[in-house]
Every structure is written in structure tokens, then in C-alpha cells.
Amino acid sequence: MSAQFASGTVGRGFGDRLILGATIALAIVMIMPMLWAVGLSLKTNQALLIDTNSVLRAPWTLTNYYDILIGSGVFRWLLNSIIVSFGMSLGVLVLASLAGYGFARLDFPGRNVIFVLVLFGLAIPEQAVILVRHQLFSDLDLHNTYAGLMLPGMSAPFGVFLMTQYFKAIPTEIDEAAMLDNASRFKIFWRVLLPMTLPAQATLGIFTFLHAWNDYWWPMVSGTNPQMYTLTVGIASTQQNFAESAGLGYLMAQAVFAFVPVLIVYMFFQKYIVRAVSGAAT
Amino acid sequence: MPGIELKNLIKTFGAATVIDNVSLSIRPHEFMVFLGPSGCGKSTLLRMIAGLESVDAGEIWIGDRRVDQLAPGERRVAMVFQHYALYPHMTVRENMSFGLRNVRMPTAEIDKRVAAAARMLEIEHLLERKPGQISGGQRQRVAIGRAIVKEPHLFLFDEPLSNLDAALRVRTRIEIAQLHQRVEAAMIFVTHDQVEAMTLAHRIVVMNNRKIEQIGTPMEIYSRPATAFVAGFVGTPAMNFAPVELTDGPNGFVSARLPDGVTIPTRIEQASLPGSKAFKLGIRAESLRICGAEQGDTAGVAQFVERLGDRTLVYVRLSDGTTVVAEDAGTSRVALNDSVGVKFDGACAHLFDDQDRGHHAVADVGS
Amino acid sequence: MSAAAGQLSDLGQARVQPACAGAHQSRWSHLLYVAPYLFLYVTLLVYPLFAGFWLSLHKADLFGGRRFVGLENFSRLLQDQVFLGAVGNTFYFILLTVPALAIIGLGLALALNRQTRTAAILRGVFFSSSVLSVTIVTLLWKVVFAPEGGFLANVLEAFGRQPVAFLNDADLALPAIAITTIWWCIGLPMMLFLAALQQVPRELYEAAALDNAGRWKTLWSVTLPSIRRTFALVLIIEVVLQFQLFGQAYLMTQGGPNNASRPMVLFLFEVGFTRWDVGYAVAAGQILFAFIAMAAFAQYLIARRKEAF
Numbered sequence: 001m002s003a004q005f006a007s008g009t010v011g012r013g014f015g016d017r018l019i020l021g022a023t024i025a026l027a028i029v030m031i032m033p034m035l036w037a038v039g040l041s042l043k044t045n046q047a048l049l050i051d052t053n054s055v056l057r058a059p060w061t062l063t064n065y066y067d068i069l070i071g072s073g074v075f076r077w078l079l080n081s082i083i084v085s086f087g088m089s090l091g092v093l094v095l096a097s098l099a100g101y102g103f104a105r106l107d108f109p110g111r112n113v114i115f116v117l118v119l120f121g122l123a124i125p126e127q128a129v130i131l132v133r134h135q136l137f138s139d140l141d142l143h144n145t146y147a148g149l150m151l152p153g154m155s156a157p158f159g160v161f162l163m164t165q166y167f168k169a170i171p172t173e174i175d176e177a178a179m180l181d182n183a184s185r186f187k188i189f190w191r192v193l194l195p196m197t198l199p200a201q202a203t204l205g206i207f208t209f210l211h212a213w214n215d216y217w218w219p220m221v222s223g224t225n226p227q228m229y230t231l232t233v234g235i236a237s238t239q240q241n242f243a244e245s246a247g248l249g250y251l252m253a254q255a256v257f258a259f260v261p262v263l264i265v266y267m268f269f270q271k272y273i274v275r276a277v278s279g280a281a282t
Numbered sequence: 283m284p285g286i287e288l289k290n291l292i293k294t295f296g297a298a299t300v301i302d303n304v305s306l307s308i309r310p311h312e313f314m315v316f317l318g319p320s321g322c323g324k325s326t327l328l329r330m331i332a333g334l335e336s337v338d339a340g341e342i343w344i345g346d347r348r349v350d351q352l353a354p355g356e357r358r359v360a361m362v363f364q365h366y367a368l369y370p371h372m373t374v375r376e377n378m379s380f381g382l383r384n385v386r387m388p389t390a391e392i393d394k395r396v397a398a399a400a401r402m403l404e405i406e407h408l409l410e411r412k413p414g415q416i417s418g419g420q421r422q423r424v425a426i427g428r429a430i431v432k433e434p435h436l437f438l439f440d441e442p443l444s445n446l447d448a449a450l451r452v453r454t455r456i457e458i459a460q461l462h463q464r465v466e467a468a469m470i471f472v473t474h475d476q477v478e479a480m481t482l483a484h485r486i487v488v489m490n491n492r493k494i495e496q497i498g499t500p501m502e503i504y505s506r507p508a509t510a511f512v513a514g515f516v517g518t519p520a521m522n523f524a525p526v527e528l529t530d531g532p533n534g535f536v537s538a539r540l541p542d543g544v545t546i547p548t549r550i551e552q553a554s555l556p557g558s559k560a561f562k563l564g565i566r567a568e569s570l571r572i573c574g575a576e577q578g579d580t581a582g583v584a585q586f587v588e589r590l591g592d593r594t595l596v597y598v599r600l601s602d603g604t605t606v607v608a609e610d611a612g613t614s615r616v617a618l619n620d621s622v623g624v625k626f627d628g629a630c631a632h633l634f635d636d637q638d639r640g641h642h643a644v645a646d647v648g649s
Numbered sequence: 650m651s652a653a654a655g656q657l658s659d660l661g662q663a664r665v666q667p668a669c670a671g672a673h674q675s676r677w678s679h680l681l682y683v684a685p686y687l688f689l690y691v692t693l694l695v696y697p698l699f700a701g702f703w704l705s706l707h708k709a710d711l712f713g714g715r716r717f718v719g720l721e722n723f724s725r726l727l728q729d730q731v732f733l734g735a736v737g738n739t740f741y742f743i744l745l746t747v748p749a750l751a752i753i754g755l756g757l758a759l760a761l762n763r764q765t766r767t768a769a770i771l772r773g774v775f776f777s778s779s780v781l782s783v784t785i786v787t788l789l790w791k792v793v794f795a796p797e798g799g800f801l802a803n804v805l806e807a808f809g810r811q812p813v814a815f816l817n818d819a820d821l822a823l824p825a826i827a828i829t830t831i832w833w834c835i836g837l838p839m840m841l842f843l844a845a846l847q848q849v850p851r852e853l854y855e856a857a858a859l860d861n862a863g864r865w866k867t868l869w870s871v872t873l874p875s876i877r878r879t880f881a882l883v884l885i886i887e888v889v890l891q892f893q894l895f896g897q898a899y900l901m902t903q904g905g906p907n908n909a910s911r912p913m914v915l916f917l918f919e920v921g922f923t924r925w926d927v928g929y930a931v932a933a934g935q936i937l938f939a940f941i942a943m944a945a946f947a948q949y950l951i952a953r954r955k956e957a958f
């Protein structure tokens with residue numbers, strides 16, 4: 001975080017160190033489940049059947065990861081997740097930018113009423129519409145297609161709301177200067193205003209991407225063909241094997257394979273991701 | 283370069299009329315300033331000329347082209363906005379050339395114009411920076427540069443100095459005056475700062491409440507205000523007003539009797555006045571001199587003393603309770619609650635009739 | 650005058666185009682910018698919502714059989730012990746998670762509201778779980794809670810205690826899900842509180858310091874009052890989020906044992922997608938929607954009343 005932290009507890013007393021120590025301890029608890037999963041993934045399934053405490057001792061092995069490489073749906077799921085998440089993000093950015101510009105800058109009959117009606121959509125939870133939506137997609141034969149996985153996320157009003165606010169915050173002087181500069185309406189949108197909304201685009205894009213990547217319910221009921229599983233759904237599907245615990249190491253290797261890249265991406269884009277998630281909430 | 287003609291312009295926002303039948307003609311290469319209080323419609327009028335507001339009725343001509351139905355970009359006007367309105371994601375160079383590229387001007391010509399304007403404004407070293415990386419004053423220059431490169435027939439400025447600090451404001455004001463000397467186009471400059479108006483303008487358009495009150499050179503506006511509003515709005519401190527009764531004076535001039543009984547001879551011709559009875563006398567502080575309590579036309583008590591260095595303003599409460607502002611030398615010794623005399627220079631007095639129209643001393647003797 | 654300038658004026662002569670201030674004019678063509686989104690909005694959100702209202706008045710099944718039954722679905726719901734249990738579970742879950750999230754989130758924010766490298770790293774750690782998907786989260790925690798060879802079981806054994814089957818115990822299943830959820834969701838309240846803490850004007854702290862206020866006094870009388878609004882906002886946001894508990898319960902316990910951890914959304918899912926009693930499920934969805942809409946409205950009110958807090 002780059003901004004200044006105005007702190008009420010500046011000072012370096014004993015109390016401060018105590019707080020810091022407690023926080024660090026909590027942080028270790030925080031990452032323990034992840035470390036545990038990594039540990040388990042490095043043991044053979046047989047070793048884990050006998051005693052899971054063996055993760056603390058050698059020998060460790062990469063066989064579980066090797067097994068994933070040669071025979072697992074994980075890659076297909078990963079590909080699906082990438083396609084769906086990128087597709088949905090792109091769709092949301094395009095639709096929300098156009099609509100945000102329209103609501104913020106252009107007048108058309110019923111504009112304000114329509115905008116308020118769209119805002120009401122913010123309060124509609126997915127659960128209230130998912131059944132009818134599911135039937136609709138059955139009728140349109142959209143289940144088990146990428147479009148079927150992407151479209152519902154594009155209908156959420158949050159992006160439109162965010163972009164409208166952002167466009168509204170840009171002074172109209174800018175548009176007027178561009179008009180005097182002989183720019184057409186579309187050029188003003190495309191060359192002048194849109195580039196100014198890049199921070200909002202980043203926030204919205206990351207938020208949508210994360211949402212699509214982690215979404216579970218809709219892809220589970222829409223992409224029922226294992227070839228169309230997203231990573232999230234695929235990992236869930238393997239959990240049925242969990243009861244047997246036969247493949248605990250293998251299962252954990254899949255999990256690690258799924259969450260480590262996410263964490264790495266998170267480390268690089270932490271600032272934007274935090275902003276996107278917090279921005280979406282408030 | 284063409285002149286500009288505004289004919290019977292009307293603008294309404296919903297039920298509110300903001301510009302009411304305004305006509306105005308601007309000569310080629312003239313520096314015109316729109317002056318008036320906040321909300322009087324200056325910006326609206328300017329924006330109508332630019333094409334940013336539609337015209338409800340009337341015509342706008344630039345030279346022999348009627349432009350009021352043209353898109354803003356086609357009118358050959360350039361505008362400098364109050365908040366600069368630079369494109370933040372473009373470099374200074376791109377900001378300046380954007381409008382030229384939009385009309386597909388050859389690159390060589392664009393480069394030439396940008397280079398010339400940058401040299402004139404001394405922003406050559408900033409060309410590759412973004413607006414966020416330069417100071418407010420520099421942004422102002424870029425905004426002016428963006429206008430210059432278009433080689434417009436008319437420059438429009440909407441309070442371009444109000445965002446600058448006092449020192450920079452004075453400097454930029456001088457630079458705009460110099461810019462005007464270098465280009466051939468006419469300029470319209472909107473401000474509510476009368477110092478800017480007085481120093482920059484060839485002619486000032488004083489606006490109030492949807493209408494033009496007076497059009498004239500700075501000196502005409504100052505010394506022969508057409509209305510009581512102009513008289514009160516222009517000049518610091520504001521002109522003193524007092525209701526008066528007129529009596530016949532010498533040589534066909536009238537004399538004015540103040541509420542406290544003092545009679546002041548003016549140089550306003552009886553014949554030039556309308557028949558009405560109710561008149562207000564208007565007289566600036568500089569025509570009211572402080573003197574010894576016994577020596578003045580009238581006397582009062584100093585209620586408030588403002589020392590400005592080169593002169594001193596004394597707020598004098600007269601016997602009938604009205605307060606007037608009078609001037610004294612910078613070295614004045616007048617102190618609070620002193621009894622002072624006030625001497626009226628009736629030759630510089632103005633009269634305003636019941637329509638608030640101004641009447642002034644005969645021209646050859648007027649100051 | 651240059652050639653290009655001439656071009657400019659030619660342009661002016663040639664096209665006499667009514668206006669300029671086009672954006673201010675109401676035009677149907679401007680709708681084109683919002684139409685693509687509106688199309689999706691209406692077909693995928695508005696239509697399903699209203700079709701849902703209608704459907705909830707029907708006995709409907711997967712095969713298109715549909716019979717108007719009025720409010721029967723709703724009266725059935727109010728007598729359905731499983732549904733009522735699910736409502737109870739949902740509120741119990743909210744009680745378990747939301748205060749904990751708010752308080753732990755605030756504590757972390759207060760502890761990490763400083764500009765050191767350590768604090769930055771710790772902030773990153775506490776937020777990291779928020780980017781994981783529910784399926785990863787549940788997988789990680791299932792191997793923590795597992796009675797045989799689970800992390801907690803191993804720890805208990807190390808202290809000579811019997812391992813506990815958290816997820817198979819009717820009393821412990823929902824609390825275990827709550828712990829998982831707190832672990833997963835703690836990042837957001839922390840970040841919201843951090844953002845709020847940065848908004849507290851520095852002068853307030855300086856004034857407090859001049860008044861010789863100690864650390865706790867400052868916390869109590871300067872910091873906390875300044876972030877009251879955020880506290881309320883966090884509570885409501887989390888209520889809305891946790892109301893929608895689904896994946897954790899579905900993947901960790903399937904609502905068991907003995908319905909002890911079945912939340913409303915899971916009920917809706919099971920009725921709708923495994924029993925295909927569509928009308929009934931949609932009716933349950935309406936009730937859920939009503940609850941969430943109320944919370945969203947409260948959120949709107951608080952977000953709007955900036956100054957009052």
C-alpha cells in the first residue's frame with residue numbers, strides 16, 4: 001500500500017512488539033492450511049495412508065505432480081477457466097464502458113429511469129434467478145458452451161454502475177475541448193475518455209476475472225460435461241474421491257496446482273486486486 | 283482576419299432565460315472582455331459562440347460565415363478552459379496536435395505549428411511530458427498552446443487565470459496581452475475580475491442578469507458608466523450613491539442637494555436629463571477628498587480607515603447617517619472617530635435616473 | 650494562411666450540420682451505447698427475476714409440467730422443517746461469522762495500519778486467502794478437519810487427546826464451516842477497515858497527542874468513533890455475503906449430519922437442482938431475495954448517510 005498510514009498507535013514500546021508478535025502468530029495460522037496441503041502433496045498416497053505426520057519427514061516426492069502431468073483433467077479445466085475468465089472480463093469491460101459512457105454523457109429518452117432500474121439489479125442475488133436462468137439456457141441450448149458460462153456474469157450491473165460513476169467524475173470540459181478539436185462523438189469516447197478510465201477498467205477487469213475464476217455454482221450446473229469444467233468445478237469434482245483418501249497426496253497436488261498460480265498472480269497484482277475487491281464491496 | 287457578429291442571441295435553460303436578446307459586434311483583432319458578476323451568463327454566451335451550447339434564437343457570424351449551426355470544431359474558434367481541460371493521458375505534444383490530426387493536417391505542418399507555439403510559450407522542454415507532470419502555470423501555457431496551433435479566427439478564454447496564484451496570475455495576464463499582439467485573431471476573455479478586464483480589454487462588455495449593461499473601452503466604462511450597475515460594479519472601492527434633489531446651477535448645469543442639505547454643483551447639463559424627479563448621485567471615492575472638519579462641503583466622523591499605502595480610504599459617517607468612502611493621501615493622519623471634513627469634486631459626479639441610466643458631465647470637462 | 654487552415658474552413662462551409670451540443674439533446678440513437686448491456690440485463694436478470702415470481706406460484710417440475718397453485722409453495726415452505734431448519738442454520742452461521750469477521754478484521758487493521766515492510770507483507774498474507782476459490786478452500790480445510798490424519802487430529806493426538814470428527818458432529822459442523830469461512834473471508838473486512846483508518850484526519854491524532862491521550866484512550870475516543878460508519882458497512886456487507894453460504898456447506902458436509910449444517914441456499918439448490926421441484930425452489934429463492942434486499946437497502950442507506958456517522 002502506498003498511501004500514508006495515519007496510525008493512532010505510533011511508537012515502539014513493548015506493547016507494539018507484543019501486538020506484532022501476536023499478528024505474526026496469527027499469520028502463521030493463516031498459511032498453515034496451505035502449507036499442510038503442500039506438505040501432503042509431496043508424499044506418496046501410501047505413506048499418507050499410514051501416517052499423515054510423515055509430511056514432516058523425508059522422503060518427499062514429486063510423483064503426485066508427475067501423475068497430474070500425464071493423466072488429469074486439470075489442464076483442460078485450467079484452459080476452460082482461462083477462456084471463461086478472460087472472455088467474461090472482456091465482455092464486461094466492453095459492455096460496461098459503452099453503457100457507462102451512455103449513462104454518464106448522452107441523453108436519451110428515459111435515461112434516468114433506466115439507470116435507476118439498472119441500479120436495482122445490484123440487489124438481486126444470483127440465487128434468486130439461477131433456476132429460471134438455467135431453464136432459459138436449456139431452452140437456448142447454451143449449456144456446456146463457453147458462451148453459456150460467460151454470459152450470466154456479463155449481465156451483472158456492477159460494472160455499469162462503476163463505469164458510469166467514473167465517466168461522470170471526468171469533467172465535461174474535456175469532452176468540450178475535444179469537440180473544439182474536431183473529434184467525433186465516437187472518437188471522444190474512444191480516444192479521449194476511455195483511456196482516462198483505465199484505473200477503473202483495471203479494477204473492474206480484475207474483479208470480474210476473480211469472480212469468474214472462483215465462481216462455482218453456475219459453472220457447476222451449466223458446464224456439466226467434464227470437458228467443460230472450469231478449474232473450480234473440476235477440483236470440486238475430485239473431492240468426492242476424498243472419502244477414500246486413497247489419493248490424498250494426488251488430490252492435494254491438484255489443489256496446489258490450482259492455487260499456487262493464483263497466489264503468484266496475486267503477489268504481483270496485489271495492489272490492484274485489493275482495490276478491486278474492496279471497491280466492489282463499497 | 284474576420285470580425286464577429288452576434289445578433290439577437292437568446293438562450294434558455296428550461297424556463298429560465300439566461301441570455302436575453304444579446305447583440306454585439308467584435309472587430310477584427312479586437313480584445314474583448316466579458317465582465318460581470320457570477321451567474322450573469324458570461325460563460326453561457328461564450329459557450330454559445332464556441333458551439334458548446336446551442337442557440338435558441340439569433341445568429342452568430344464570424345466574418346461572412348454564419349456559424350451558429352456548425353459543430354464546434356468547424357467554427358475556427360479555439361477555447362482555453364478554466365480548468366485547462368488537457369487530455370491527461372496524452373503528452374503535451376499530443377495534446378497540442380490532437381485537433382490538427384483530427385482534420386488530417388499533414389504531419390510536417392503539425393510539427394511546424396507545435397514547434398512554433400511551444401517556442402513562443404517557452405514550453406519546448408515539456409513537449410514529451412504528460413499534463414500530470416507539469417505545474418499549474420505550465421498546464422495553462424499548454425492549454426493556450428493547444429489553442430494557438432489551430433490558428434483560429436477567434437480565441438475564447440473562460441476565466442483562464444482564476445486557478446493561478448496571485449503572482450502567476452499577473453504574469454500570465456501580461457503574457458496573454460503579448461499573445462494578442464502576436465496573433466491576428468480576435469479574443470474574447472471572460473472574467474469577473476475587473477483588474478483583468480481593465481488591463482486587457484480593448485473594449486469591455488459588462489453583463490448583468492442576462493443582459494449587456496454597457497459596451498465600451500475601459501475608460502468609458504469607468505468614467506461614463508451607462509448604468510448604476512456598471513458604476514457600482516466597476517472600480518474599487520465601489521462608487522458612493524446617494525439620493526439627491528436637483529436644483530438649477532450655473533451655466534445650465536444642475537446642482538444636487540444631498541439628504542444632509544449640502545448642495546453640490548455638477549457639470550451635468552440640465553438639458554440632457556429626463557424629466558423625472560428621482561435621481562441618485564454617484565461619486566467615486568477619489569472625487570471625495572478628506573480635509574479639515576471645518577473646510578469641507580460637509581463633515582462627519584471617520585468610522586473606518588483603510589491604509590493602502592499610496593492612498594488611504596476613509597469611511598465617513600455623515601450627519602444624516604449615510605456613510606461615504608472618501609480618499610486621503612497615503613500619509614493621512616486620520617484616525618478612527620476623528621471628525622473630518624469631506625470635499626466633493628462635483629465635476630466628476632454622475633447622476634442616475636429612475637431607470638438607473640447614467641448621466642455624466644459634459645465630455646470636454648469630464649475627467 | 651496555410652493550406653491546412655484552409656481545409657478547416659472548407660469543412661465549415663461544406664457541412665452545415667445541426668449541432669454541436671448534441672450530447673445535451675435527447676436522442677434515440679444514444680440508446681445504442683447502452684442497448685447491448687440492457688439486452689443482457691433484461692434477458693438474464695430482469696426476466697428470470699419476474700419469471701421466478703410467476704413460477705413460485707406454480708407447482709413446476711423439470712419436464713415442464715406446471716400447475717398454478719397460488720401461494721401454496723410459500724405455505725409449504727413455512728411448514729417444511731428442513732427449510733425452517735435451514736433458515737435457522739443460516740442465521741446461526743451469520744451469528745458465528747459476521748461479528749468475528751468484523752472484530753478480527755478491525756483488530757488486524759489496527760495492528761497492521763503502519764508503513765513498515767513487515768506490515769505490508771502481513772497484510773498480503775491475511776488477504777491472500779480471499780483470492781482462492783471455494784473449492785480450494787474447502788479442500789484445504791477438509792484435510793485440516795479430517796478425523797484421520799487431519800492436521801487438527803494430529804495436533805490433538807500430539808497433546809494426547811482423542812481426535813474429533815468436526816464435520817460429522819452435528820454441534821461442530823457449522824462452527825467448523827464458520828472457521829473455514831472466517832479464514833477465507835477475513836481479507837475484505839481488514840482492507841475496508843484499513844481504508845477507513847487512512848481516512849481519519851491526522852490532525853485528530855495530533856490533537857489527541859497534545860491532549861496527552863494514551864494509546865488506548867486515543868483508540869477509544871479518536872479512532873473507533875471515526876470509523877463507526879465503516880463498521881456498520883462491514884457488518885452489513887458481511888451479512889449479505891454470509892447469507893449466501895453455499896459452497897462450503899455443500900462441499901464439506903452436504904448439509905449434514907442430520908441437516909445440522911444446511912443453509913438456505915443449499916436447500917434451494919437441492920430442491921431445485923436435485924429434486925427438480927422448481928416452483929418450490931424458486932419460492933425459497935424469493936424469500937432469500939427478500940432477506941438480501943433488506944440488507945442491501947440498509948447498506949444503501951448507510952453508504953448514503955456519509956456525514957451522519
Ligand SMILES: Nc1ncnc2c1ncn2[C@@H]1O[C@H](COP(=O)(O)OP(=O)(O)OP(=O)(O)O)[C@@H](O)[C@H]1O
Binds near residue numbers: 318
Ligand atoms: N446547463 C445549465 N442548465 C441550467 N441552467 C444553467 C446551465 N448552465 C448555466 N445555467 C444558469 O445560467 C446562468 C448563467 O450561467 P453562466 O455559467 O453563464 O454564468 P457565469 O456568468 O459564467 O458565472 P461565473 O462567473 O460564476 O462563471 C446561471 O444562473 C446558471 O445557473
Ligand SMILES: [Mg+2]
Binds near residue numbers: 324325326440
Ligand atoms: Mg462562468
